[in-house]
Amino acid sequence: MRRSRRLLITGGSGFIGANFVHHWHRQYPDDLIVVLDALTYAGNRANLADLDTEPTFRFVPGNICDADLITQLFETEQIDTAVHFAAESHVDRSILGPSVFVQTNVVGTFTLLEAFRQHWENQDKPEAFRFLHVSTDEVFGSLRPNQPAFSETTPYAPNSPYSASKAGSDHLVRAYFHTYGLPTLITNCSNNYGPYQFPEKLIPLMCVNTLLGKPLPVYGDGQNIRDWLHVEDHCRAIAIVLEQASPGETYNIGGDNQVKNIDIVEQLCDLMDTLVEQLPVQPARNLITFVTDRPGHDRRYAMNIEKIQRHFGWSPQYDFATGLKQTVEWYLSHQTWWQPLLSPQYQTFYKALYGL
Numbered sequence: 055m056r057r058s059r060r061l062l063i064t065g066g067s068g069f070i071g072a073n074f075v076h077h078w079h080r081q082y083p084d085d086l087i088v089v090l091d092a093l094t095y096a097g098n099r100a101n102l103a104d105l106d107t108e109p110t111f112r113f114v115p116g117n118i119c120d121a122d123l124i125t126q127l128f129e130t131e132q133i134d135t136a137v138h139f140a141a142e143s144h145v146d147r148s149i150l151g152p153s154v155f156v157q158t159n160v161v162g163t164f165t166l167l168e169a170f171r172q173h174w175e176n177q178d179k180p181e182a183f184r185f186l187h188v189s190t191d192e193v194f195g196s197l198r199p200n201q202p203a204f205s206e207t208t209p210y211a212p213n214s215p216y217s218a219s220k221a222g223s224d225h226l227v228r229a230y231f232h233t234y235g236l237p238t239l240i241t242n243c244s245n246n247y248g249p250y251q252f253p254e255k256l257i258p259l260m261c262v263n264t265l266l267g268k269p270l271p272v273y274g275d276g277q278n279i280r281d282w283l284h285v286e287d288h289c290r291a292i293a294i295v296l297e298q299a300s301p302g303e304t305y306n307i308g309g310d311n312q313v314k315n316i317d318i319v320e321q322l323c324d325l326m327d328t329l330v331e332q333l334p335v336q337p338a339r340n341l342i343t344f345v346t347d348r349p350g351h352d353r354r355y356a357m358n359i360e361k362i363q364r365h366f367g368w369s370p371q372y373d374f375a376t377g378l379k380q381t382v383e384w385y386l387s388h389q390t391w392w393q394p395l396l397s398p399q400y401q402t403f404y405k406a407l408y409g410l
C-alpha cells in the first residue's frame with residue numbers, strides 16, 4: 055500500500071506549481087499539501103483559491119530565503135517531501151535585472167536545502183524523505199541544427215542569467231546528495247504551455263495581445279526552436295519521479311516536439327481567427343511584428359527523454375495541436391484571470407522590453 059506524504063510545495067501559486075498542486079491533490083487527496091509562496095508578480099493566490107476549503111491544504115505566504123520560516127514549517131507540519139518550484143523564471147527579466155535571480159534561485163534553493171537537511175538529520179534520516187528540485191533544459195545551453203538532443207549527461211553550458219542561476223541551484227542540489235546523502239531528485243524540463251501561465255511567456259503573451267489588438271513581438275528571425283510540453287504532462291512526470299525514482303537521480307522531461315517560434319505564433323493567430331468572432335485586427339497574422347533579438351538568445355533546445363521513458367514508461371500524452379487549442383480556449387474563457395495581471399508595473403516592464 056502507498057504511504058501518504060506531507061508535502062511542502064514552494065512556488066505553488068505560479069504556473070507549473072499551481073498545475074502540480076491541483077494534479078497531486080486530485081491524485082492523492084489525503085496527502086497534506088503546504089504551499090509556500092512569496093506571491094511575486096508571477097504568483098497568484100487565485101490559482102489555488104478553490105482548494106482553500108480542503109482540510110489537507112494550507113497556503114503560507116513567505117520567501118524561500120527565510121530560513122527561520124522554512125525550518126519552522128518543516129517541523130510543525132512534519133514535512134517529509136519538498137517539491138521546489140519557486141524561482142524567478144523569465145529570461146527577459148533576468149537580462150533586465152539579474153540580481154533577484156541569484157537571490158531566489160541560488161540563495162533561496164541553498165536556504166531550502168540546508169533547512170531540509172537539518173530537518174532530515176533531526177529525524178534520523180528517514181528513507182522516505184524526498185527533495186525534488188524542478189529545473190529547466192536551459193542549463194544545457196543552445197543546440198546547433200544537427201546536434202543531438204540534450205541528455206542527462208550533457209555538460210551544463212547556461213547562457214542567460216536565468217539559466218546560470220538555475221544551473222547553480224542544480225549543482226547545489228547535486229552536491230547535497232553527494233556530500234550529505236540527502237535524498238534529492240532533479241528534473242530538467244523543456245518549455246511548458248497550458249493554463250495559468252503568466253502573459254509574459256510566448257504563448258499566453260500572443261493570446262492576450264491578439265485579443266487586445268496589440269503587436270505580436272517575434273524576436274530576431276523567429277527561427278529559434280523550443281521543445282514544447284503541455285504542463286499537465288510535466289506534472290505527471292514530476293509525480294512519477296517523486297514516487298518512483300531513486301535518490302540522487304536526474305531526469306530530462308520534454309515533449310519530443312521541436313517547433314520554431316514563428317510557426318507557433320502563426321498557429322496561434324489562425325486559432326484565434328477561428329475561435330473568436332470579432333478580433334480587433336483580423337487576420338491576426340497582421341499583428342506579427344519582428345523586433346530586435348533577445349541578447350544571447352539560445353537558438354535551439356531539444357530534450358532526449360529516453361531515460362524517463364525507459365525507467366517509468368512516461369511519455370507525453372498531449373499532441374501539440376490539441377494542447378495549443380485547449381490552451382487558447384482557456385485564455386479566452388478566463389479573461390478575468392489575466393486582465394488584472396496587466397498592471398502598470400507590467401506595462402512598464404513591457405515597454406522597457408519591446409518599446410511597443
Ligand code: NAD
Nearest residue numbers: 065067068069070092093094096097117118140141143246
Ligand atoms: P512562475 O514564474 O510562473 O512561478 C514562480 C512562482 O514562485 C510564483 O508563484 C512566485 O510567486 C514564486 N516565487 C518566486 N520567488 C519566490 C521566493 N523567493 N520565495 C517563494 N516563492 C517565490 O514559474 P513557472 O513557469 O511555474 O516555473 C516553475 C519552476 O519550473 C521554476 O523553477 C522554473 O525554473 C521551472 N521550469 C519552468 C519551465 C517553463 O516553461 N515555465 C520549464 C522548465 C522548468
Ligand code: TYD
Nearest residue numbers: 145245254255256259271272273278280315
Ligand atoms: P519564452 O516563453 O520567454 O521562454 P524561454 O525563453 O524560456 O524559452 O520564449 C520562448 C521563445 O519565444 C524564445 O525563443 C523567445 C521567443 N519569444 C518571442 O519571440 N517573443 C516574445 O514576446 C517572447 C516572450 C518570447
